[in-house]
Amino acid sequence: MSTSAASSPRRLTRKGQETRQRIVGAAADLIFEQGVARTTIEEVRAAAGVSSSQLYHYFDDKPALVRAVIEHQSDVIVGGQETFDLSTLEGIRTWRDWVVQHQRETSCVGGCPIGSLGSELAETDSQGRDQVAAGFKRWEASIRRGLREMHAQGRLSSETDPDALALALLAALQGGLLLTQIERDTTALEAALDAMLDLIARRS
Amino acid sequence: MSTSAASSPRRLTRKGQETRQRIVGAAADLIFEQGVARTTIEEVRAAAGVSSSQLYHYFDDKPALVRAVIEHQSDVIVGGQETFDLSTLEGIRTWRDWVVQHQRETSCVGGCPIGSLGSELAETDSQGRDQVAAGFKRWEASIRRGLREMHAQGRLSSETDPDALALALLAALQGGLLLTQIERDTTALEAALDAMLDLIARRS
DNA sequence: GATAAAATGGATTGCGCAATCCAAACTAGC
DNA sequence: GCTAGTTTGGATTGCGCAATCCATTTTATC
Structure with a gap:
């Protein structure tokens, strides 16, 4: 914060x-x-x-309030993310299930609080965009920590780049959430995350 | 159209x-x-x-114009998508390179024309959301056609579900485009698509 | 308990922008 | 070439909404 x-x-x-x-x-x-x-x-x-x-x-004005909201949502999301352990396949599955379940419970409404903000502000508020980018960086770092640990402990093949995988996982989540929000159905989110899980399993 | x-x-x-x-x-x-x-x-x-x-x-009014724009962008994107052959690993790589290159050329500005619209309208214009969803369905169908072909010809393992893979690929693309738009850097897009490509290769 | 700063109330202003209106000028089809 | 329908011009309206203003009340600090 x-x-x-x-x-x-x-x-x-x-x-x-x-x-x-x-x-x-x-x-x-x-x-x-x-x-x-x-x-x-x-x-x-x-x-x-x-x-x-x-x-x-x-x-000061509306943009300033929006900036405070971005900061707030970043804190909430990263805080939530850190309650999960992504250093084991089992932990990643638990996380995947939680995300999907959460979307079901909210009827697939709203999408990702940060992703939506980023999409709306990207081309019109560079300050806001930078802030969303920083939020994503923090989120990415949190995911990366788990995968690096997994890699270090030999549960990910040595040829695998855990950093790239973390980024891909975040991207798959974002895309899955967007499609899920628009289609009001978790199928896409599940397909995206399951594909990444399968990839991680095959690289174990 | x-x-x-x-x-x-x-x-x-x-x-x-x-x-x-x-x-x-x-x-x-x-x-x-x-x-x-x-x-x-x-x-x-x-x-x-x-x-x-x-x-x-x-x-009639602004929403009606927006609807026409969604229709227009769906046509453009699906039309562009159909110039690629996604029934071979080589073809998918060509497509991946084109997408990344296109983002570089446009300085990672704008993101996905449909995805951005969907994100903005999802919670405030149900008619617009439905239309974006229809656009995504068409897009997904186009990708699916390639992967189904690949599957039918034995270039994808029989246990693989080409439909789920198509959805995952579209989600990875959307998430990659969103992160790329916000970070003004194609790294995330490349990581997302390369992860999916690796998965497809491993399932060949 | 005095006083400076901070927090609150609520009315008001001004403008950006979607949408309307009343023409006038084209373009078909017979 | 006449007429009904289509296309175009541009001024105007009205409201939604961000932002300002001038008080009044509360809280900190000595």
């Missing part, structure tokens, strides 16, 4: 931090549900139960 | 068809560059060199 950002208030009261967090949380939910462009400041204001001036007290 | 759509004018003059096409092309370019929400009717109007009333003569 990189602090920084919101210019004006340098010292935040405990109460202020709570309010700020409430705004970020509400914004994150709304943006996850309907994207940045279709989420209005008014909606965020109402959902967070704050006044307009409060919102602009904590964030 | 499914016709239909724009309510009002049932009979289009040649001139009318040209104008309509010009609008769709301009809209497709702009939307590819900056997304649906950030593309204004005024921009499309100027780029296509038409008047406001012309635009609303051919399309």
Whole structure:
């Protein structure tokens, strides 16, 4: 969690931090549900139960709020990722099952919180894009840690490049989530992850 | 290319068809560059060199125009896809190289024209989402045709399910394109496609 | 408990942009 | 060449929404 950002208030009261967090949380939910462009400041204001001036007290403008949301979602996702151990085939399967199950439980709605943001901002907000890229880097590093461990312990063939595999796994997940979100069906996500699992098994 | 759509004018003059096409092309370019929400009717109007009333003569409203753009992009992509033969490992490698090269040439800007649209519309325009899903289905079918052929001719092991593999390949491509777009670097795309190629080779 | 800073309330402003309207000028088909 | 339908011009409207403003109340610090 990189602090920084919101210019004006340098010292935040405990109460202020709570309010700020409430705004970020509400914004994150709304943006996850309907994207940045279709989420209005008014909606965020109402959902967070704050006044307009409060919102602009904590964030310079809408882009600044979006930046805080990206940071928030990165933290949530990377935090979640680190509860899984990807250094064994069994662990990767457990992770795969969790991801698929989670999509089923949410009716395949929303896709990946970071991926969707990245797609929307990529060509219009370079600062936002950089931030999403940094989030992906952290995520990738987390996956890589597992595969490197697997490789070091000889459970991945020595010719295998664990770093490239980590990137491929993240890509397969992203593509699977996108197709799953659009088709409202986990088939694509399962096919993508199972293909990667099969590859990893064959390289064991 | 499914016709239909724009309510009002049932009979289009040649001139009318040209104008309509010009609008769709301009809209497709702009939307590819900056997304649906950030593309204004005024921009499309100027780029296509038409008047406001012309635009609303051919399309009921902005969502209708977006629908025409989705249709257009689906046609372009599926058309392009069909110039490749995915029934041999060699052919798939050629396709992989083309995709990567294309991203390099465009500086990794824009991502996938359909994927980006799908991501933006998924939760806010169910009609648009359905249309993107249909586009992906066509794309998937095109890939599947190659892999089924490969399977039938014994160049893919009999235990392999070519349909699931086609879906996984499309997902890897989408995820690779998304990461590549955000990181402005083709490494992820290459890792994703190469992983799938390796899997296919190992299943040959 | 005084005072400076921070947090909150809510009305208001101004503009970007989708969409409408009323013509006028073409293009078919008979 | 007449007329019904199609295509085009461009001004205008109206609203959604980001952002500003001026208070008032609360919290920290000494």
